[in-house]
Amino acid sequence: MMALQGEGELAYRWETPASVWQEDERSGQFQLLATEGLGRIDWQGQAHGRLPDVARLLGASLPTACECAPIYPEGFAFCPNCGRPLLRLSGSPSRQPGWWGPEGDAMLPRHVPHGLPVTSLPLGDSLEERPAAPHVGRCDVTMPVPPNSTCVFAASHYGFPEQRLLALAHTRGVLQYWDPLAGLWHVMTPDEGAASLTFTASSYAWLPVLEPRRGEVAIVPAAGGLLRLWINPVSETYRTEPVLDAPVVAAPGAMRRHIACLVRPEGAGVRLWSARADFAEVEEYACPDVPDAGWSRPIGYDGRLFWLHEQGQLAWRPGEAPRFTPWPPGWQPRLEFGGPTQSRDGRLWHIGHDGQGYSFLEIGSERPQGAPIDGARLGFANFLFRRGHPVLDEPWSGEHVEDLNQDETLVLPLLRAFNNNRSQPSGLVLRFHKYTGRAEEALHARANGRVLARTTVEWIGRRNVILDEVVRLSRPLECVPLVYAGCLWLHHPDWNQMRGWRLEELS
Ligand SMILES: [Zn+2]
Secondary structure (H helix, E strand, O other): OEEEEEOOOOEEEEEOOOEEEEEEOOOOOEEEEEEOOOOOOOOOOOOHHHHHHHHHHHOOEEEOOOOOOOOEOOOOOEOOOOOOEEEEOOOOOOOOOOEOOOOOOOOOOOOOOEOOOEEOOOHHHHHOOOOOOOOEOOOOEEEEOOOOOOOEEEEEOOOOOOOEEEEEEOOOOEEEEEEOOOOEEEEOEEOOOOOOOOOOOOOOOOEEOOOOOOOEEEEEEEOOEEEEEEEEOOOOEEEEEEEEOOOEEEEEEEEOOEEEEEEOOOOOOOEEEEEEOOOOOOEEEEOOOOOOOOOOOOEEEOOEEEEEOOOEEEEEOOOOOOEEEEOOOOOEEOHHHEOOEEOOOOOEEEEEEOOOOEEEEEEOOOOOOEEEOOOOOEEEOOEEEEOOEEEOOOOOOOOOOOOHHHHHOEEEEEEEEOOOOOOOOEEEEEEEOOOOOOHHHHHOOOOOOOOEEEEEEEEEOOOOEEEEEEEEEOOHHHOEEEEEOOEEEEEOOOOOEEEEEEOOOOO
16 A cells, blocks of 8 residues: 655545545545546545445445544555554455346256246245244335336345345336445436446346456346446446447347347347357347347256247257247247246246137247146246146146145245255245136236235245235236345335345355
């Protein structure tokens, strides 16, 4: 560390390995001038209440026993004014695994489909310690919902010493940052020249950066192209770098060492764009006659990426041309029921309706097989329910009835916890009580003028635990589970607060 005199006699410059600070000799206050990777620092606009958070992000020092200054440069162990000890915060990047949405777990084994709401985090070990059903629990903690509440969440360290939570309202292009020390959401301001983050063409998915540089967040889809997103939480700003300059029409996905998305360059038809993860070896394939909006987020399975649509499925294997297969005539997928599920032989299936009844249709086959079933099944990735009962074995097997009373409930799976050591899938669900109507009507409650009178939030596992209950729920598909700060959280854009349950194992 160096102290350099400059700017007359009243300011000292302190250089730490990552930052440059200025000390005002009269007031003894420190001002951050620059720090690695964060670009322009707006310290004058820095509210005092933000400093504890900023200190943790930088690995700077905070006062413990004096009030000479609210923050000190990295590595300061004692207050230079009075000599009292300071709290020296760690500057090494966090190693905690990140959360990139319920569908964003890249750590799952290959035999589990990627891109579905399946997590490898051991949530059950902790949640199953709670009192079992029929005891009705309550959440342990709450936090305010972000001001733009229809959003996707990322909890990661972005190259900083601690994890931070971001909420991207991608339909409005608003990026929001949670300051956990102040307990406040901040709307981040785009730097001059930053591209819009708005993406509404299809379901949202971003590609996390696994070894991020300071402030680096993800590769994100936007109306104008694929962008590399960077945040500066000191100035509460973000910037973007273009990765691909063409309107994105279906979210990007990764398959082994390749990434791909669907784009529609101006004046041209839809194309599949692919590259290696380092953006070398770009390839493009024309996809004539495929829709330019309304795609599911990509699902990775069996060496291929699949994008699903009301009209059909697009399958792509790296190095090969993509193939679009329309659904059989008259058969409509029920994409809102969850997502693909596996049969015991490893094939993928999706539920739909042919006008007469429901059936499962094989995904990824040129001549797909069908399997008729007697009613709606909600779920994905072998976490399936027929009304209030789990479906084990094959997707078309009869439901497993343990409790006849659950005939009058309907279960909507939200998140499966993958655990190799369990024969039965476990995870987080919503259970709608005294509901015997059609599944479609429950999922679109509000749109059809109805609400679900009583819903319980449940953990299904070795023991079933009722985590909480919700009265008058509508739009249940907008419930978003997330894992952040040692808690499982449930968010809904209609609620004032997110509900959280502590996870002992993760904290
Ligand atoms: Zn002091």
